[in-house]
Every structure is written in structure tokens, then in C-alpha cells.
Amino acid sequence: QQPVQSPQAVILREGEDAVINCSSSKALYSVHWYRQKHGEAPVFLMILLKGGEQKGHDKISASFNEKKQQSSLYLTASQLSYSGTYFCGTSNTNAGKSTFGDGTTLTVKP
């Protein structure tokens, strides 16, 4: 079942913050976050496995709620390099494959 991502698009100025959400109607095994720049392959950002988990690196972090049905990606003090389309991929089992949301296009302007 495809997860629902919101918003579809975000436009920011450098230094502003953004939140991207990923929701499922059923509890998930895991959530993966990816960023894809135009003409390039999706690049893995992070994986969340546990309910209530929060993790991140630099100024990009993510959370997974206790029920394991919603994840959020937080981008703080955004930089021009953060521009791209962000996808969440969700798995119902540990079989490895993911179903991806429709993506959120993030544009950071100077």
C-alpha cells in the first residue's frame, strides 16, 4: 500500500525550515527517506525502524511515531543543496523492498 506524502511541494528561502510527512493506514516495519536531484538516482538519507525513534545527521533528521504509521523528515536551516524531491519508502516486513510515496519537491531559493 502506497504511503501518503505531504506536502507535494515546498518553496523555501535559505535558512528556513521544512517538514515533510509520510503516513500509512497500517503499522509499518520500517521507513526509509531518500532525496533525488533532477536527472540523478535517489540517495538514501536514513532508515527508521522503531516506534518513537528519532534520528538524524547534520541538519536533517526524522522521526517515526509510536504507532509506526507516520514519519516526518525535518530539514532545518535549509541550504541550496537541499533542493530536490524527497521520497519516503515504507516496508511492511523485513523483506527489503519498499513502496514509495509520490514525493515532495523541495526548492530552496537564495
Next chain:
Amino acid sequence: SAVISQKPSRDICQRGTSLTIQCQVDSQVTMMFWYRQQPGQSLTLIATANQGSEATYESGFVIDKFPISRPNLTFSTLTVSNMSPEDSSIYLCSVVGTGFDQPQHFGDGTRLSIL
């Protein structure tokens, strides 16, 4: 993470022909997948490439149209058969490394245009 090489990077083909896309990984991986991505769209799973056995296809994708091979733990091919303009898309190889709860990593993709 594993280095994934996908060939060709792009191609322009005539309708009715077939094209085989190769995916080579520099280390053994547990899982290999093939995805399709229409311009500006999400990633849609075509199939899981199983080593030494028939691939597992997702709903809407069939072996006659998208035959897949995976002869070993580091290599897989996807063939797009009897192509039509609707097959114009980006095809991506994805792998999951060894170990528990590893993420997927993607190859650079093959940009396919059908005339």
C-alpha cells in the same frame, strides 16, 4: 554502501524492439530489485530479482514483457521486450546489502526513450 553500475545509462529504441539493462554490484547483496520511474513520478517496483530462480513480479508486470535474470549475488539484467512509447521511462536497479535491516541503494538508472 555498495557501488552499483547500471548499463546503458540511456538509449533511444525503435518500437517493437527489446533492450537489456545490466546491473552490476561491487559486493554481494541479499536483494536486488528493478523499479520504473516515469518523469516527475514516484518509483514503481517491477520485480524482485531472485538469485538462481524466477523473479517475483508485482501486480501489473509480467515476465513476458520484463524478463529478469540474476545468475549470481552481484549481477542482474532486466529486458524490456517488444517496446512501445508507453515504455519510455527511467529504469532503476536497487540493492539491499547483507546484514539486518539494511536500506535500499539505487543505481544511476537507464533513461529509455521509444520512438
